[in-house]
Amino acid sequence: GCGQSSNNSAGSTAASNSPGGTVSSTPAKSSLTIGVDNGSPTFQDNFNPFAPGNRIGTSYIYEPLFFVNNINGKVTPWLGTNYTWQNNKTLVVTVRSGVQWNDGKPFSAADVAFTFNYLKKYPALDSQGLWQVLSSVTASGNKVTFKFKNPNVPTFYSIASTVIVPKHIWSTITDPTKQMMPNPVGTGPYMVGNFTPEQYTLKKNPTYWQADKVNVQTLVFPVLGNNQTAALKLSSGQWDWATLFLPNVQKTFVSKDPQYNKYWFPAGGVVSLALNLTKAPFNDVQFRQALAYGINKQEIAKQAEDGYVNVASQTGLILPGQSKWLDPSIPNKGVYSYNLQKAKQMLAQAGYKTNSSGQLLDKSGKPISFSIEVPNGWSDWIQTAQIIQSNLKQLGISVNVATPQYGAYSSSLSTGQFEGALMGFGGQASPFQAYNSLVNSQFALPVGQSTSQNQERFKDPSVDQVLANWQQSTNQATQQKDAYQVEQAVFNQVPVIALFYGATWSEFSTKKFTGWPSASDPYAPPAPYGQPPLMIFTHLQPRS
Amino acid sequence: MTDNVKQQSPIQIVWRNKKARIGIVILTLFVLMALFGPLLAPYSVTNTSFAPAQGPTAAHWLGTTQSGQDVFTQLLYGARVSMFVGFVSGGIVILVALVVGFVAGYFGGMVDDILSLVMNIMLVLPGLPLMILIAAYIPHHGIGEIIFVMSLTGWAFGGRTLRAQMLTLSRQDYVLSARFAGENPFRIIFREILPNMLSYIIANFFGAVTGAVLAEAGLEFLGLGNPSITSWGTMIYWAQNGDALLNGQWAWIIAPGLCIALLASSMTLINFGIDTVANPRLQED
Amino acid sequence: MNQSRGTAQTVATKDSTLAARPDRMLRLEHVSKVYTNRDRSTVAASHVNFTVEPGKIVALIGESGSGKTTLARLITGIERPTNGRITFGNWDVTNLRPRQLRSYRKHVQMVFQDPFSALNPQNTVLYSIVRPLRKHLGMSEAEARKRAMEIMETVRLTPVEQFVHKKPHQLSGGQRQRLVIARAIAPEPDLIVADEPVSMLDVSIRADVLELINEIRRTRNMSVIYITHDMLSARVLADEVLVLYRGHIVEQGDSEEVLQNPQHPYTRLLFASVPNPFERSASGTRKGDGEGEVADVTPPKIAATTLRTGVGCPFAPRCPYVMDQCMTSVPALAGSEAHQTACFWKE
């Protein structure tokens, strides 16, 4: 018998409402309606943490060893209470005691070791590629020991965020990706309540290890619908928490209930223009720098992103969250401010001429033109590309905006068969991860071979060297020094042209609960997906 | 024995039809809009410097887009692309339909059987889903690709009617007479048969254009078109991506849709008139 | 199988001044045509033999479906016979390639039954006549125009200037049929096949058109195959008559001979069916009241269509004089040269 009470609460919502039913704008006091799970387009009853296409609610049920705040890199003990590097190839994590799985069975270090070894057994589950680095994971007592093939300190973040599954359930599952999991067993604050393809609820786990901190009894996840209707629903106050791009959020959301309706859109990654560095003239640093000056990032941030985001630092760091990593010697926090004149000058200096009709010519005398690929339907990116198109026209470069389906976009990027493309990177807890995947030449495979990282195919042995150093070091100061060097390289050599910080969209209502993360208290990104909710739900307090 | 009813020219017959007259007037307006839109437009279509997401004002009759473009200007420019796509696809559709219809209708036999089968199959394959399927796989979505998809999925209907018409006409004694006069097949088709099915061709052309205009809008709306061109379809796409309704910018959405509807229905109305050429029973009293 | 019915018959000429010119002689030898549809086949012509001499008018008479049009289409090369041979002078009509067919048609033209559908509504009178002149006689446009106007005079589309730019819908039925004829005679053919050229016209115009055909034949010395179901007009126009029944020639000969003295029961039936206004003034009574000659012949019954072809006389199921012999073998044409009948029954 599961969750009769929460079913009722959801049920009463419907009964008390207008005949439409979906208009569940005023759910019971202790519940929150969250507009985040989109379905495809309806829900399937799967809370398997390893399966693609599982429910967003899955991450409210399974927990990681540590909570890593990607905004500032702060690590909070979760199922693990503490970790130590015995040397740069051995990590020991102490596991929390007194935690129960929500089926009543006790949680232990054995579950942790089982989880990691399970990923080894089923490589399809190892989406972070942990076992390319790890050599063994063993449990003894309340400690779990991770041994590495090579020193790779930043892998800690991947280990920290891996969710732990119960051995007593999963040891019998032999095809984990295909396992439907309607009643998942996890350690997290919530368990599955009521489920229909259009809406499901999560109810509070009464035996949760920090149950006293969790005040929201029920979570309701209605199907999002398309962007259009989702925005209308959010605007009309049907949801308490959502993650949508809303134009003119002040007017369309906040003003509908100014006392309670809040939003916070912190930066979550860098959106950049990637140019294929294996091709001329993109392989010319000066050309790239000129372009960086010639693109009006300010206008993009304002027009394409409604001014919700900031222009990105060319260092690739996400500021201000990662400002402690920023090399103070880099001017203007690493932003190439828009300067058409300077761009033209630089191009001329580098030997690019224009013809009589104002077209910029490459070294062989052909007019320069290239296309920028943007995934179909990513409308803000398409707009970004359109602005770049008109910016570069000023330089005499003709740009064609191509909008292939995501698959085609992604495959031309990974095989290096593109000219220009918009690309996101970064947003992880440690800048190392961002830099490694952006510029490590190990990933810069020849054109035609598929790679998921360094798709612009940047190669610089000195940068590789620094990255290797950084990877091996457990020392904060060394890491800082290495970071400065990489920053300088990325800033000067412009492997990709950073445009703006992709935002984490988050709108919420403080009508029923307060204590949401904010710019002044960024204890977690405000996202209702991934691991932040675990943190957020221990902070929310009922409004008195 | 004299055929006492004085014949009117087809154009007169069409024009005499009240509905067709309304349609012709509307269509003419749109053609003028497409031709001279850029001259009439108050602003440049690439100008993105206006205050974004505004409702209709004196300066911006239909408001501005979320990225600060003038909606009215876009509407005028959009007429070009929408009508270009519509008319070119319509033209290609009719061309293909004519060729296939002619080949099938004129040669008959096995050729006809096979082509008819292909047409019948194309007819039952649902158009828009097929377009989506193809568009989903095509890597690039220029105007050319859209026109290609539209033509590929649209020719069968015209092909079938034109084939039937061709079949009827090529069985007419005057075609046989032309053969006795020593005319070659080419001339028979173009000089003897084609002029007599002109009204069918035009009606089918308008039908195909209507279909293409609507289908283009549908594809663009689904984001399967080319959002960087300005057509009425992309306007609605951007309007809905820019949450126009949420911002109360109803004009941004209503205007292009209304234009599509008016353009499409103008052609439907004209076809009322054209139908009466081929079928006098449909003539108004 | 059907044994030979003798070789091609040359219908006797009455007018010896028109000597036979073999290079313009149409000859059909054992011509058969079977149409095969999905589920049944129709014998539209069966072992048809005849010749048409230059300058002669030969009438093909028969009720609907007897195969008249089929023969016309075979002779003009629109279709090919299933069996047999058609020759016109040196042409082997049965094996013409498209290019040859086009030049064949300089010599053999057709006049269609329905002058309304045989003229393209878009084309002017002049254009219709100019085209065959240009294509078949290779005339220049100017020559062709001049010639076309002369031809219009011949067919009495006069005054010519008034007609040249008219389109078919501006012409009366009779005028249209004249135009169709003008078109057909333009390339100066040797043979015209006229498939019921007047059946769609009012009686008041028919005589004129028939007279025109006759006149042209006389002045241009063409042969004409005149197809009709109307015996009286055949009698007016034709020198020779062939009576067709279900693809078979059942009676043939000199037109006066055959029509004054029909031998075959089918010819008699046809003859009796012709409305005859003069009949009543003679007898003074309405036909329907009494027996009359019509009662001699049974009207066609539906059963007739189910007859299996090839066995027995095709007319047997409807024949009032049917004998056992008729059911088992096909009668051959026999009689004098001027009048032959394919029937076992003799009066």
Added chain:
Amino acid sequence: MRYFARKIGFLILTVWIAVTLNFIIPRLMPGNPAQAMMAKYAQQGPVSPEQEKALELMLGLPTGSLWSQYWKYLIDIVHGNFGISYSYFPQTVSSVIMHALPWTLVLVGMVTILQFVVGTLLGVYAAWNRGKKFDSTATVLLSFTSAFPYFWLALALIYFFGFIHRWFPISGGYSGNLTPSMTPAFWGSAIYHSILPALTIFITGVGGSLLGMRNNMINTLGEEYILLARAGGLKNRTIALRYAARNAMLPIVTNFAMALGMVVGGSLLMETVFAYPGMGYLLATAVSNQDYPLLQTLFLFITISVLLANFVADIVAGLLDPRLRKGATR
């Protein structure tokens, strides 16, 4: 019998062609459709060759020669095995479709029939009262509404009746807190949610039915047997319905194919706007999710539904028109 045999033959042939198209189109296009899915996973971290293999196995990517793939594909389809949906992984495509199918079938089916019946009756009425006020108003007005882009009308309806006035829900097929079941509450909710979608199809579709019927009816009214029926002193109603309308219907029933193709396309756009849990919305999301197996199978299902509807229409036409039954005129 021959008539039906040929229809069935055509049905099978067309299904085969649709199936084959589904097989060919993805293979003609650049890139492996499954790459899209792999690339998506790969975003989260480097993909080792083993992982790629695992993913391929997981997604069931095709292997072997083209012919053997085609064979396997055909055999799979005969067994109703359409593969696994990427976006609903690990659910099979067929089970996903089975959830969506009823919604479209019921909504679109009902409204199409309703629209067809109403439009046809109005067409009969307009033709019978040809040239009168109703006729001229209705034809012009409805040729205008039938030119509305479906999605545009849907957006307008949502805006005015869902957002401004809040009379109707703006998305979904039923209230999320109700479990799909045969209860009155659920049905009530489902009907309530279907009103705006239904209105969209109805408004844009009814014009076509009216105009088509009106034209045919006018033609039929000119036939001799109508004159004879009038001379026979039959009642106007009998003449209009039993003599004229019934015959005027015949070409419409036969042309159902085209009409249905349009409705399917239209309902697809409509569903997308209303986030209605049917086949159309599923198809649109399958496109954006790059869920090619689902996309293809949806196309196949839609084609087969259209074909079946056509088949039924043909049979109905055969029943209505004795000339077709014998295969005499065709």
Added chain:
Amino acid sequence: MLQVKDLSVTYRARRGPGVAAVRGVDFEIPDSTFVGLVGESGCGKSTLGFAIAALLDERRNTVRGHVLLDGVDLYQLSPDQLRALRWSKLSVVLQGGMNAFNPVLRLKHQFMDVMKAHAKLSKAEMTKRIAQLLAAVELDPAVMESYPHELSGGMKQRAAIALALVLEPRLVILDEPTTALDVVVQRSIVTMLSQLQHRLRFSVLFVSHDLGLVLEVAQRVMVMYAGQIVEDKPADLIIDEAHHPYTKALLGCYANPRATRVSLTGIPGTPPDLREHLHGCPFAPRCTQRMDICETEAPRLLPLKDGSVACHLYTHKEVPAR
């Protein structure tokens, strides 16, 4: 029984003059009489037939004058009265094309529809009556179960005649019932029709362009030219005593098969355009006996000893003015 008084029909045109297809026609048809109506194509025969049957679409044409059936003017009746009167008193048979019957109903049902519209009969009674009628037109009664397309043209025309007789009307109007048929079939149908008429004693208005055919079957012949009746005579007398030059000219278009070979003569010229107002005698331009008065004054239909004629030749010579 049927009286047509000064009947005129004009097909209205949207612009310009309409087609005055019937121009002031007067005649009577007594009981049990077989009347033929002949004339060239387009002279208004069908229009006259339809006007008598009150079948013309009133929205598209103007009908003036009176059609009295047993003293009741059809054009004064309400639609319901007219409907009741239809078929029970007056029925029509149209050209024997594909279209005279509803293609999707069995013949039986089409017969029954008509019967039901006028009388309450049981199914069995109706079936019996249909069978009788089909037998009367020399068709197998089983034919009633067929659909129209299963019948040949001749069979269909017989069935149409049977349908016309189903309510035992006083008058049957046949508009070119045999034109689409072959001579042999035409003959047998006409024969059958005339026998039926004789037996059942209804009146017939037989419209045809074939004077030869009409003369054979009709008791009385009306010759129509340019919307007017120019001669009306017992059939027996026409050949020998035709008065109107047009009638004579028409007769000249027929050859006598029994007589020796003759050449035929057509009638030169074409009928007038019915859209125009006609001055004088419409036949004048084609008439070989034209007089001056013919150009200016329209002749009226005047009674002769047997029948009547509209020609100045007689107005001025033989027939004394009244």
